Amino acid sequence: MKFENxxxxxxxxxxxxxxxxxxxxxxxxLIVGAVVVGAVVNSQSKDDxxxxxxxxGMSPSDTTNAGTSDDTDVSADxxxxxxxxxxxxxxxxxxxVLQAVVDNQSSTETAKNEALAEINKLASVMATEANIxxxxxxxxxxxxxxxxxxxxxxxxxxxxxxxxxxxxxINEIVYSEAGISPVNITIIER
Numbered sequence: 001m002k003f004e005n006x007x008x009x010x011x012x013x014x015x016x017x018x019x020x021x022x023x024x025x026x027x028x029x030l031i032v033g034a035v036v037v038g039a040v041v042n043s044q045s046k047d048d049x050x051x052x053x054x055x056x057g058m059s060p061s062d063t064t065n066a067g068t069s070d071d072t073d074v075s076a077d078x079x080x081x082x083x084x085x086x087x088x089x090x091x092x093x094x095x096x097v098l099q100a101v102v103d104n105q106s107s108t109e110t111a112k113n114e115a116l117a118e119i120n121k122l123a124s125v126m127a128t129e130a131n132i133x134x135x136x137x138x139x140x141x142x143x144x145x146x147x148x149x150x151x152x153x154x155x156x157x158x159x160x161x162x163x164x165x166x167x168x169x170i171n172e173i174v175y176s177e178a179g180i181s182p183v184n185i186t187i188i189e190r
Contacts, residue, residue, distance in 0.1 A: 079190060080143040080144075080145055080156070080158065080190070083145045083156070084145060087145075087147065091122055091126065094122065095119055095122060098115040098116075098118050098119050098122075099115070099119065101115040102115045102116055102119075125148050128146075128148060128177055128178050129146040129147065129148055131177050132144075132146040132148075132153075132155070132173055132174055132177050132178065133145065133146050135173045135177065136155065136157060136169075136170055136173055139166075139169050139170075139173070141157045141158060141159065141166075142158045143157065143158035143190075144156065144157050144158070146174070148178055148180070151180060151184055152180065152184040152185070152186070153174050153178060153180045153184065153185050153186070154185075154186045154188065155170055155174065155185065155186070155187050155188065156188045156189075156190050157170070157187065157188070157189060157190065158189075158190055159189045159190070160189075161189070162187065162189055167187060170185070170187055171185055171187075
């Protein structure tokens with residue numbers, strides 16, 4: 001008797017909330033889950049005894065004889081590459097979840113439209129980040145990663161020290177490409 005009563009309450013709750021909201025909520029949970037799993041895996045990979053910033057993932061004891069300036073370049077290059085790969089992997093997972101909502105025949109038109117809008121938004125952000133990175137590299141920086149999040153942007157550049165003119169150039173590029181004001185731009189030297 002209690003099971004039937006509980007089953008009826010769950011059914012009534014589901015009817016009130018609606019399939020569309022469950023699908024959207026489920027998609028958002030999967031996206032957040034993918035980001036969390038990516039962060040956890042990334043943090044655990046840094047704790048496994050290998051130095052991912054060193055050539056070929058050598059353990060710290062293997063790098064004692066590897067102290068040339070070329071190692072610093074490999075370290076920075078691997079940092080920029082790993083950030084770009086991690087960012088792309090997380091976004092690909094999010095797009096897969098959203099595409100599943102679009103492809104699901106039981107999804108409502110509203111849910112499909114919202115998922116398509118989110119896919120378009122992600123694509124636009126990805127294109128803007130790529131444009132920012134390309135333009136910053138064109139200004140003479142060797143490496144750059146741009147991450148846009150809401151109304152802010154974080155820009156990581158390979159540099160031994162930025163001068164006022166370079167900071168101004170980066171701010172100008174981000175503002176012209178993304179419309180983000182310099183107050184909301186964080187520039188990080190690597």
